[in-house]
Amino acid sequence: MSEPSGNGTQRPLRVAALGLSLLLAAACSGQTPGTEATRSSTTTTTTTTTTTTAELPEDSLQAIVDELPEALRVPGVVVGVSNARSSWLGAAGIDDVSAVSPMTPTRRFRAASITKLFTITVVMGMVEDGRLSLDDRLSTWFPSFPNAADITVRMLLAHTAGVNTDWWDHEDILDVTLADLGKTWTPAEVIDLIAQRPPAGPPGGASLYSNTGYILLGEIAAAVGGGPIGTLIERTVIEPLRLAHTTYQFDNPPHLAHAYYDFAGETIDTGTMAINPLTSMAGAAGAIHTDAADLLRFFDALFQSDRLLTPQTIRSLQSTGHTSTRWGLGLMAYCPCEGDGAETTYAGWGHTGELPGYFSVAVHYPAPAVSIVVFLNRSANDGQRFDHGFLDPIAERLLRTVVTQLSPRHLMR
Numbered sequence: 558m559s560e561p562s563g564n565g566t567q568r569p570l571r572v573a574a575l576g577l578s579l580l581l582a583a584a585c586s587g588q589t590p591g592t593e594a595t596r597s598s599t600t601t602t603t604t605t606t607t608t609t610t611a612e613l614p615e616d617s618l619q620a621i622v623d624e625l626p627e628a629l630r631v632p633g634v635v636v637g638v639s640n641a642r643s644s645w646l647g648a649a650g651i652d653d654v655s656a657v658s659p660m661t662p663t664r665r666f667r668a669a670s671i672t673k674l675f676t677i678t679v680v681m682g683m684v685e686d687g688r689l690s691l692d693d694r695l696s697t698w699f700p701s702f703p704n705a706a707d708i709t710v711r712m713l714l715a716h717t718a719g720v721n722t723d724w725w726d727h728e729d730i731l732d733v734t735l736a737d738l739g740k741t742w743t744p745a746e747v748i749d750l751i752a753q754r755p756p757a758g759p760p761g762g763a764s765l766y767s768n769t770g771y772i773l774l775g776e777i778a779a780a781v782g783g784g785p786i787g788t789l790i791e792r793t794v795i796e797p798l799r800l801a802h803t804t805y806q807f808d809n810p811p812h813l814a815h816a817y818y819d820f821a822g823e824t825i826d827t828g829t830m831a832i833n834p835l836t837s838m839a840g841a842a843g844a845i846h847t848d849a850a851d852l853l854r855f856f857d858a859l860f861q862s863d864r865l866l867t868p869q870t871i872r873s874l875q876s877t878g879h880t881s882t883r884w885g886l887g888l889m890a891y892c893p894c895e896g897d898g899a900e901t902t903y904a905g906w907g908h909t910g911e912l913p914g915y916f917s918v919a920v921h922y923p924a925p926a927v928s929i930v931v932f933l934n935r936s937a938n939d940g941q942r943f944d945h946g947f948l949d950p951i952a953e954r955l956l957r958t959v960v961t962q963l964s965p966r967h968l969m970r
Contacts, residue, residue: 612640612642612643613638613640613643613644613645613959614958614959615645615647617958618636618638618645618647618955618958618959619647619649621636621951621954621955621958622634622636622647622648622649623649624649625649625650625951626649626650626651629933630935630938631650631933631934631935631938632650632651632652632654632660632815632817632934632935633648633649633650633651633652633659633660633814633933633934634648634649634650634660634931634932634933634934635647635648635660635661635662635664635666635814635848635849635930635931635932636648636849636929636930636931636932636955637662637849637850637852637853637928637929637930638853638927638928638929638930638955638959639853639856639857639927639928640925640926640927640928640959641861641926644850644853646662646849646850647662648660648661648662648664652664652814652815652934653815654815654817654826655826660814660934662848662849662850663802663812663848663850664812664813664814664848664932665802665810665811665812665813665814665846665847665848666813666814666816666846666847666848666915666917666932666934667813667816667836667843667845667846667910667912667915668843668845668846668847668852668910668917669839669843669845669910669911669912669915669917670768670842670843670908670909670910670911671845671847671852671907671908671909671910671917671919672771672805672839672841672842672843672844672845672910673771673841673842673843673887673908674855674859674887674888674907674908674919675790675794675805675845675855676771676774676775676778676786676790676841676842677714677874677886677887677888678790678793678794678859678865678866679778679782679786679789679790679793679794680710680714680774680777680778681866681870681874682793682865682866683778683781683782684710684870685866685867685870688781688782689710689777689778689781690710691709691710691711691714692709692710692711693709693710693777694706694707694708694709695708695709695710695713695718695773695777696708698773698776698777698780699748699752699773699776701752702748702752702773703721703752703755703756704718704719704756704759704760707759707760707761708720708760709760710774710777711886712760712761712770713767713770713771713773713774713777714770714774714886714887715764715884715885715886715887716764716765716766716767716770716884716887717760717761717762717763717764717765718760718761718767718770719756719757719758719759719760719761719762719765720751720756720757720765720767720769720770720773721751721754721755721756721757721767721769722751722757722766722767722768722769722770723751723754723757724747724751724768724769724838729750730750730838734834738831738833738834739831739833739834740833740834740837741807741833741834741837742834742837742838742840743837744772744775744776744779744786744840744841745776747769747772747838747840748769748772748773748776751769764884768839768842768843769842770842771841771842772840772841772842774841775840775841775842776841778841786805786840786841787805787806787840787844790805790845791805793865794855794865797864797865798851798854798855798858798864800847800851800854800855801851802847802848802850802851803845803846803847803848803851803852803855804845804846804847805844805845805846806836806844806846807833807836807837807844808831808833808836809828809831809846810846812848813828813846814828814915814932814934815828815829815934816828816913816914816915816934816935816936817914817934817935818913818914818935818936818937819937819938819940825913825914826914827912827913827914827915828914828934832912832913835912835913836912839912843910843912849930849932852919852930853928853930856907856919856921856928856930857928859871859921860906860921860923860928861921861926861928873886874886874887874888874906875888875890875906875923883903885906888906888907888908889906889907889908889909890903890905890906891903891904891905891906891907891920891922891949891952892904892905892949892953893905893953893956904922904923904924904956905920905921905922905923905929905952905956906920906921906923907919907920907921909948911936911942911943912936913936914934914935914936915932915933915934915936916932916933916935916936916937916942916943917930917931917932917933918930918931918948918952919931920952922956922960925956925959925960927956927959927960929952929955929956931948931951931952
Protein backbone atom coordinates (compact mmCIF):
# COMPACT_ATOMS: atom_id res chain seq x y z
CA MET A 558 0.00 0.00 0.00
CA SER A 559 1.33 3.41 -0.91
CA GLU A 560 1.62 6.24 1.56
CA PRO A 561 -0.54 9.37 1.32
CA SER A 562 1.27 11.83 -0.93
CA GLY A 563 3.45 14.42 0.71
CA ASN A 564 4.26 12.43 3.85
CA GLY A 565 7.51 10.54 4.30
CA THR A 566 6.74 8.76 7.56
CA GLN A 567 5.06 5.43 8.21
CA ARG A 568 2.63 6.72 10.86
CA PRO A 569 -0.08 7.88 8.43
CA LEU A 570 0.18 4.53 6.70
CA ARG A 571 -0.35 2.64 9.95
CA VAL A 572 -3.22 4.92 10.94
CA ALA A 573 -4.75 4.48 7.50
CA ALA A 574 -4.46 0.71 7.70
CA LEU A 575 -6.24 0.57 11.02
CA GLY A 576 -8.83 3.12 9.93
CA LEU A 577 -9.60 1.32 6.70
CA SER A 578 -9.81 -1.98 8.52
CA LEU A 579 -12.32 -0.66 11.00
CA LEU A 580 -14.31 1.04 8.29
CA LEU A 581 -14.81 -2.08 6.18
CA ALA A 582 -17.75 -3.03 8.35
CA ALA A 583 -19.42 -0.02 6.75
CA ALA A 584 -17.77 -0.12 3.33
CA CYS A 585 -19.94 -0.56 0.24
CA SER A 586 -22.95 -0.01 2.47
CA GLY A 587 -26.28 0.86 0.99
CA GLN A 588 -27.90 1.77 4.29
CA THR A 589 -26.23 3.86 6.94
CA PRO A 590 -27.15 5.75 10.10
CA GLY A 591 -29.62 8.52 9.40
CA THR A 592 -27.45 11.40 10.56
CA GLU A 593 -26.26 14.18 8.31
CA ALA A 594 -22.61 15.15 8.31
CA THR A 595 -21.76 18.25 10.31
CA ARG A 596 -17.98 18.66 10.31
CA SER A 597 -16.51 21.52 8.30
CA SER A 598 -14.15 20.41 5.54
CA THR A 599 -10.76 21.76 4.61
CA THR A 600 -12.18 23.45 1.52
CA THR A 601 -11.21 27.10 1.27
CA THR A 602 -11.93 27.76 -2.40
CA THR A 603 -14.70 26.75 -4.76
CA THR A 604 -13.97 26.32 -8.44
CA THR A 605 -16.55 25.14 -10.93
CA THR A 606 -16.27 23.39 -14.25
CA THR A 607 -19.18 22.65 -16.55
CA THR A 608 -19.68 20.64 -19.74
CA THR A 609 -22.99 20.26 -21.53
CA THR A 610 -24.70 18.99 -24.67
CA ALA A 611 -27.41 21.68 -24.39
CA GLU A 612 -31.18 21.56 -23.71
CA LEU A 613 -30.66 21.38 -19.94
CA PRO A 614 -30.73 24.49 -17.69
CA GLU A 615 -26.97 24.46 -17.16
CA ASP A 616 -26.73 27.77 -15.31
CA SER A 617 -29.40 26.75 -12.80
CA LEU A 618 -27.86 23.31 -12.32
CA GLN A 619 -24.37 24.75 -11.83
CA ALA A 620 -25.72 27.23 -9.28
CA ILE A 621 -27.00 24.31 -7.21
CA VAL A 622 -23.71 22.42 -7.55
CA ASP A 623 -21.72 25.51 -6.51
CA GLU A 624 -23.56 25.51 -3.16
CA LEU A 625 -22.93 21.86 -2.36
CA PRO A 626 -19.34 21.80 -1.02
CA GLU A 627 -20.14 24.32 1.69
CA ALA A 628 -23.64 23.00 2.35
CA LEU A 629 -22.45 19.39 2.67
CA ARG A 630 -19.11 20.34 4.24
CA VAL A 631 -17.12 18.29 1.76
CA PRO A 632 -14.11 19.33 -0.33
CA GLY A 633 -15.52 18.57 -3.76
CA VAL A 634 -18.59 17.48 -5.68
CA VAL A 635 -19.29 16.16 -9.18
CA VAL A 636 -22.85 16.07 -10.54
CA GLY A 637 -24.25 14.66 -13.76
CA VAL A 638 -27.79 15.01 -15.13
CA SER A 639 -29.27 13.50 -18.27
CA ASN A 640 -32.65 13.27 -19.95
CA ALA A 641 -33.82 11.69 -23.17
CA ARG A 642 -32.19 14.42 -25.28
CA SER A 643 -29.08 15.71 -23.53
CA SER A 644 -26.69 15.45 -20.63
CA TRP A 645 -24.85 17.88 -18.35
CA LEU A 646 -21.84 17.52 -16.07
CA GLY A 647 -20.74 19.96 -13.39
CA ALA A 648 -18.25 20.13 -10.55
CA ALA A 649 -17.49 22.40 -7.63
CA GLY A 650 -14.97 22.63 -4.83
CA ILE A 651 -11.59 21.01 -4.38
CA ASP A 652 -10.14 17.74 -5.64
CA ASP A 653 -6.64 17.80 -4.12
CA VAL A 654 -6.75 19.76 -0.86
CA SER A 655 -2.96 19.91 -0.48
CA ALA A 656 -2.53 21.47 -3.93
CA VAL A 657 -5.85 23.36 -3.82
CA SER A 658 -6.64 21.98 -7.26
CA PRO A 659 -10.25 22.20 -8.45
CA MET A 660 -12.60 19.29 -8.79
CA THR A 661 -13.45 18.51 -12.41
CA PRO A 662 -16.31 16.45 -13.92
CA THR A 663 -13.88 14.00 -15.53
CA ARG A 664 -12.40 12.66 -12.29
CA ARG A 665 -13.06 9.00 -11.58
CA PHE A 666 -14.55 7.77 -8.33
CA ARG A 667 -14.80 4.46 -6.51
CA ALA A 668 -18.46 3.71 -7.19
CA ALA A 669 -18.59 1.16 -4.34
CA SER A 670 -22.08 -0.37 -4.02
CA ILE A 671 -23.30 1.12 -7.28
CA THR A 672 -21.33 -1.87 -8.59
CA LYS A 673 -24.32 -3.97 -7.51
CA LEU A 674 -26.33 -2.57 -10.43
CA PHE A 675 -23.69 -3.88 -12.84
CA THR A 676 -23.89 -7.29 -11.16
CA ILE A 677 -27.69 -7.15 -11.27
CA THR A 678 -27.51 -6.43 -15.00
CA VAL A 679 -25.40 -9.55 -15.59
CA VAL A 680 -27.59 -11.77 -13.39
CA MET A 681 -30.91 -10.55 -14.80
CA GLY A 682 -29.60 -10.92 -18.35
CA MET A 683 -29.02 -14.59 -17.55
CA VAL A 684 -32.56 -14.80 -16.18
CA GLU A 685 -33.92 -13.30 -19.41
CA ASP A 686 -31.89 -15.82 -21.43
CA GLY A 687 -33.26 -18.73 -19.40
CA ARG A 688 -29.83 -19.70 -18.09
CA LEU A 689 -30.80 -18.75 -14.54
CA SER A 690 -34.03 -18.52 -12.54
CA LEU A 691 -34.86 -16.19 -9.71
CA ASP A 692 -36.10 -19.26 -7.87
CA ASP A 693 -32.86 -21.21 -8.24
CA ARG A 694 -31.40 -22.24 -4.89
CA LEU A 695 -28.00 -21.25 -3.58
CA SER A 696 -27.38 -24.91 -2.78
CA THR A 697 -26.95 -25.58 -6.51
CA TRP A 698 -23.56 -23.85 -6.28
CA PHE A 699 -22.77 -23.64 -2.56
CA PRO A 700 -24.44 -26.64 -0.88
CA SER A 701 -22.57 -26.21 2.41
CA PHE A 702 -23.31 -22.49 2.86
CA PRO A 703 -25.68 -21.83 5.81
CA ASN A 704 -29.35 -22.15 4.79
CA ALA A 705 -28.29 -22.64 1.14
CA ALA A 706 -31.24 -24.93 0.32
CA ASP A 707 -33.68 -22.21 1.40
CA ILE A 708 -31.95 -19.21 -0.20
CA THR A 709 -32.98 -18.19 -3.72
CA VAL A 710 -31.37 -15.91 -6.27
CA ARG A 711 -34.33 -13.56 -5.76
CA MET A 712 -33.57 -13.31 -2.03
CA LEU A 713 -29.90 -12.56 -2.68
CA LEU A 714 -30.87 -9.73 -5.04
CA ALA A 715 -33.40 -8.29 -2.59
CA HIS A 716 -31.17 -8.59 0.51
CA THR A 717 -33.70 -10.91 2.14
CA ALA A 718 -31.52 -14.05 2.23
CA GLY A 719 -30.27 -13.43 5.78
CA VAL A 720 -26.64 -13.67 4.64
CA ASN A 721 -24.03 -12.45 7.10
CA THR A 722 -21.74 -9.53 6.13
CA ASP A 723 -19.82 -9.01 9.37
CA TRP A 724 -16.53 -9.10 7.49
CA TRP A 725 -14.36 -7.20 9.94
CA ASP A 726 -15.82 -8.88 12.99
CA HIS A 727 -14.15 -12.02 11.67
CA GLU A 728 -10.70 -12.26 13.30
CA ASP A 729 -9.20 -14.22 10.41
CA ILE A 730 -10.15 -11.50 7.93
CA LEU A 731 -8.84 -8.69 10.12
CA ASP A 732 -5.61 -10.49 11.02
CA VAL A 733 -4.79 -11.42 7.44
CA THR A 734 -5.45 -7.91 6.16
CA LEU A 735 -3.41 -6.15 8.83
CA ALA A 736 -0.55 -8.57 8.16
CA ASP A 737 -0.68 -7.90 4.40
CA LEU A 738 -2.06 -4.50 3.38
CA GLY A 739 -1.66 -5.51 -0.26
CA LYS A 740 -3.87 -8.56 0.22
CA THR A 741 -6.21 -9.34 -2.66
CA TRP A 742 -9.13 -11.46 -1.51
CA THR A 743 -10.74 -13.99 -3.81
CA PRO A 744 -14.53 -14.49 -3.74
CA ALA A 745 -13.99 -18.08 -2.60
CA GLU A 746 -11.92 -16.93 0.38
CA VAL A 747 -14.59 -14.42 1.45
CA ILE A 748 -17.43 -16.91 1.05
CA ASP A 749 -15.57 -19.66 2.93
CA LEU A 750 -14.86 -17.35 5.86
CA ILE A 751 -18.39 -15.90 6.03
CA ALA A 752 -19.87 -19.40 5.82
CA GLN A 753 -18.35 -19.98 9.25
CA ARG A 754 -20.48 -17.19 10.74
CA PRO A 755 -24.10 -17.59 11.84
CA PRO A 756 -26.76 -16.24 9.45
CA ALA A 757 -27.92 -12.68 9.95
CA GLY A 758 -31.54 -13.80 9.70
CA PRO A 759 -33.87 -16.40 8.17
CA PRO A 760 -34.12 -16.70 4.37
CA GLY A 761 -37.05 -14.71 3.04
CA GLY A 762 -37.28 -12.61 6.20
CA ALA A 763 -36.55 -8.95 6.79
CA SER A 764 -34.40 -6.92 4.44
CA LEU A 765 -30.84 -7.12 5.83
CA TYR A 766 -28.34 -5.39 3.58
CA SER A 767 -25.69 -7.90 2.56
CA ASN A 768 -22.56 -7.33 0.50
CA THR A 769 -21.78 -11.05 0.85
CA GLY A 770 -25.05 -11.81 -0.91
CA TYR A 771 -23.73 -10.02 -3.98
CA ILE A 772 -20.39 -11.80 -3.76
CA LEU A 773 -22.44 -15.01 -3.96
CA LEU A 774 -24.41 -13.64 -6.91
CA GLY A 775 -21.16 -12.79 -8.65
CA GLU A 776 -19.95 -16.37 -8.21
CA ILE A 777 -23.27 -17.78 -9.40
CA ALA A 778 -23.01 -15.60 -12.51
CA ALA A 779 -19.41 -16.74 -13.01
CA ALA A 780 -20.48 -20.39 -12.85
CA VAL A 781 -23.32 -19.84 -15.31
CA GLY A 782 -21.42 -17.49 -17.61
CA GLY A 783 -18.12 -19.30 -17.68
CA GLY A 784 -15.93 -16.43 -16.50
CA PRO A 785 -15.24 -14.22 -13.47
CA ILE A 786 -17.82 -11.55 -12.67
CA GLY A 787 -15.46 -8.74 -13.64
CA THR A 788 -15.07 -10.21 -17.13
CA LEU A 789 -18.84 -10.73 -17.41
CA ILE A 790 -19.47 -7.09 -16.46
CA GLU A 791 -16.96 -5.98 -19.09
CA ARG A 792 -18.60 -8.13 -21.78
CA THR A 793 -22.19 -7.33 -20.81
CA VAL A 794 -21.98 -3.63 -19.88
CA ILE A 795 -18.65 -1.88 -20.25
CA GLU A 796 -17.67 -2.94 -23.77
CA PRO A 797 -21.12 -2.73 -25.47
CA LEU A 798 -21.73 0.74 -24.01
CA ARG A 799 -18.15 1.87 -24.68
CA LEU A 800 -17.64 3.04 -21.12
CA ALA A 801 -14.04 4.13 -21.63
CA HIS A 802 -13.58 5.35 -18.06
CA THR A 803 -15.24 2.46 -16.22
CA THR A 804 -13.27 -0.49 -14.86
CA TYR A 805 -13.78 -3.42 -12.56
CA GLN A 806 -10.51 -3.43 -10.64
CA PHE A 807 -9.03 -3.60 -7.15
CA ASP A 808 -6.14 -1.15 -7.49
CA ASN A 809 -6.45 2.54 -8.39
CA PRO A 810 -7.36 3.60 -11.95
CA PRO A 811 -5.91 6.68 -13.65
CA HIS A 812 -7.46 10.05 -12.80
CA LEU A 813 -8.94 8.83 -9.52
CA ALA A 814 -10.28 11.71 -7.44
CA HIS A 815 -8.64 12.49 -4.13
CA ALA A 816 -10.88 11.53 -1.20
CA TYR A 817 -10.77 12.30 2.49
CA TYR A 818 -11.48 10.22 5.57
CA ASP A 819 -10.83 11.22 9.19
CA PHE A 820 -9.47 8.71 11.68
CA ALA A 821 -7.60 9.04 15.00
CA GLY A 822 -6.86 12.71 14.46
CA GLU A 823 -5.53 12.19 10.94
CA THR A 824 -7.17 13.11 7.64
CA ILE A 825 -6.27 10.39 5.16
CA ASP A 826 -6.32 10.95 1.41
CA THR A 827 -7.58 7.51 0.42
CA GLY A 828 -7.40 8.42 -3.25
CA THR A 829 -3.61 8.19 -3.07
CA MET A 830 -3.65 4.80 -1.35
CA ALA A 831 -4.17 1.29 -2.64
CA ILE A 832 -7.02 -0.28 -0.68
CA ASN A 833 -6.97 -3.67 -2.39
CA PRO A 834 -8.23 -5.55 0.71
CA LEU A 835 -11.39 -3.43 0.62
CA THR A 836 -12.07 -3.43 -3.10
CA SER A 837 -11.15 -7.08 -3.67
CA MET A 838 -13.34 -8.20 -0.80
CA ALA A 839 -16.16 -6.04 -2.16
CA GLY A 840 -15.76 -7.53 -5.65
CA ALA A 841 -19.19 -7.96 -7.25
CA ALA A 842 -20.60 -5.73 -4.53
CA GLY A 843 -18.22 -2.79 -4.91
CA ALA A 844 -15.20 -2.92 -7.29
CA ILE A 845 -16.39 -0.60 -10.08
CA HIS A 846 -14.50 2.67 -10.71
CA THR A 847 -16.11 5.19 -13.04
CA ASP A 848 -16.80 8.82 -13.84
CA ALA A 849 -20.07 10.73 -14.01
CA ALA A 850 -20.39 10.63 -17.81
CA ASP A 851 -19.97 6.86 -17.97
CA LEU A 852 -22.35 6.26 -15.07
CA LEU A 853 -25.03 8.39 -16.73
CA ARG A 854 -24.51 6.43 -19.96
CA PHE A 855 -24.96 3.17 -18.05
CA PHE A 856 -28.13 4.43 -16.36
CA ASP A 857 -29.61 5.70 -19.62
CA ALA A 858 -28.96 2.32 -21.27
CA LEU A 859 -30.31 0.38 -18.29
CA PHE A 860 -33.46 2.39 -17.63
CA GLN A 861 -34.31 4.10 -20.93
CA SER A 862 -33.60 1.41 -23.52
CA ASP A 863 -33.61 -2.35 -23.97
CA ARG A 864 -29.89 -2.56 -24.72
CA LEU A 865 -29.16 -4.25 -21.38
CA LEU A 866 -32.46 -5.49 -19.96
CA THR A 867 -36.08 -5.48 -21.11
CA PRO A 868 -38.55 -2.91 -19.73
CA GLN A 869 -40.45 -5.78 -18.09
CA THR A 870 -37.32 -6.84 -16.20
CA ILE A 871 -36.65 -3.26 -15.08
CA ARG A 872 -40.21 -3.00 -13.76
CA SER A 873 -39.70 -6.20 -11.78
CA LEU A 874 -36.56 -4.72 -10.19
CA GLN A 875 -38.61 -1.71 -9.06
CA SER A 876 -41.17 -3.78 -7.18
CA THR A 877 -41.26 -3.20 -3.41
CA GLY A 878 -43.40 -6.24 -2.74
CA HIS A 879 -41.36 -7.53 0.19
CA THR A 880 -40.54 -6.47 3.73
CA SER A 881 -38.74 -3.21 2.97
CA THR A 882 -40.73 -0.55 1.13
CA ARG A 883 -37.53 1.27 0.14
CA TRP A 884 -36.01 -1.72 -1.60
CA GLY A 885 -36.89 -3.16 -4.93
CA LEU A 886 -35.12 -6.24 -6.29
CA GLY A 887 -31.68 -4.81 -5.53
CA LEU A 888 -32.66 -1.23 -6.34
CA MET A 889 -33.12 1.54 -3.77
CA ALA A 890 -36.15 3.83 -4.02
CA TYR A 891 -35.77 7.62 -3.91
CA CYS A 892 -38.05 10.55 -3.27
CA PRO A 893 -40.04 12.67 -4.18
CA CYS A 894 -42.53 10.36 -2.46
CA GLU A 895 -46.24 10.08 -1.84
CA GLY A 896 -47.92 8.12 0.94
CA ASP A 897 -46.56 6.37 4.01
CA GLY A 898 -45.11 2.95 4.83
CA ALA A 899 -46.17 0.12 2.55
CA GLU A 900 -48.30 2.53 0.50
CA THR A 901 -45.42 4.87 -0.33
CA THR A 902 -44.86 5.61 -4.01
CA TYR A 903 -41.31 6.59 -4.93
CA ALA A 904 -40.28 8.62 -7.96
CA GLY A 905 -36.75 7.34 -8.45
CA TRP A 906 -34.70 4.13 -8.46
CA GLY A 907 -30.96 3.63 -8.14
CA HIS A 908 -28.27 3.00 -5.55
CA THR A 909 -25.76 4.64 -3.26
CA GLY A 910 -22.13 3.69 -2.84
CA GLU A 911 -19.56 4.23 -0.11
CA LEU A 912 -15.89 3.41 0.32
CA PRO A 913 -13.49 5.32 2.59
CA GLY A 914 -13.55 8.92 1.44
CA TYR A 915 -16.00 8.33 -1.42
CA PHE A 916 -19.78 8.68 -1.33
CA SER A 917 -21.93 8.44 -4.44
CA VAL A 918 -25.52 8.17 -5.54
CA ALA A 919 -27.07 7.45 -8.93
CA VAL A 920 -30.84 7.66 -9.45
CA HIS A 921 -33.17 7.33 -12.43
CA TYR A 922 -36.63 8.93 -12.35
CA PRO A 923 -38.79 6.97 -14.84
CA ALA A 924 -41.70 9.38 -15.35
CA PRO A 925 -39.65 12.41 -16.48
CA ALA A 926 -36.89 10.11 -17.86
CA VAL A 927 -34.16 11.90 -15.92
CA SER A 928 -31.01 10.38 -14.39
CA ILE A 929 -28.86 12.07 -11.74
CA VAL A 930 -25.38 11.17 -10.49
CA VAL A 931 -23.68 12.79 -7.48
CA PHE A 932 -20.11 12.06 -6.34
CA LEU A 933 -18.57 13.40 -3.11
CA ASN A 934 -14.90 13.11 -2.14
CA ARG A 935 -15.67 12.75 1.53
CA SER A 936 -17.81 9.93 2.94
CA ALA A 937 -18.25 11.08 6.54
CA ASN A 938 -17.84 14.05 8.86
CA ASP A 939 -17.41 14.00 12.63
CA GLY A 940 -17.64 10.23 12.50
CA GLN A 941 -21.10 10.39 10.94
CA ARG A 942 -21.53 8.76 7.55
CA PHE A 943 -23.77 10.07 4.81
CA ASP A 944 -26.85 7.87 4.59
CA HIS A 945 -29.21 6.53 1.95
CA GLY A 946 -31.68 9.40 2.22
CA PHE A 947 -29.07 12.11 2.68
CA LEU A 948 -28.94 13.08 -0.98
CA ASP A 949 -32.70 12.77 -1.56
CA PRO A 950 -33.29 16.54 -1.13
CA ILE A 951 -30.35 17.38 -3.39
CA ALA A 952 -31.42 14.99 -6.13
CA GLU A 953 -35.00 16.23 -5.81
CA ARG A 954 -33.85 19.84 -6.17
CA LEU A 955 -31.82 19.00 -9.26
CA LEU A 956 -34.77 17.05 -10.65
CA ARG A 957 -37.21 19.92 -10.18
CA THR A 958 -34.77 22.27 -11.88
CA VAL A 959 -34.85 20.05 -14.96
CA VAL A 960 -38.55 19.17 -14.84
CA THR A 961 -40.03 22.47 -13.71
CA GLN A 962 -43.30 21.95 -15.59
CA LEU A 963 -44.23 18.78 -13.68
CA SER A 964 -46.08 18.64 -10.37
CA PRO A 965 -45.06 16.15 -7.64
CA ARG A 966 -47.82 13.80 -8.79
CA HIS A 967 -46.51 13.85 -12.36
CA LEU A 968 -43.07 12.81 -11.10
CA MET A 969 -44.52 9.53 -9.84
CA ARG A 970 -45.00 6.49 -11.97
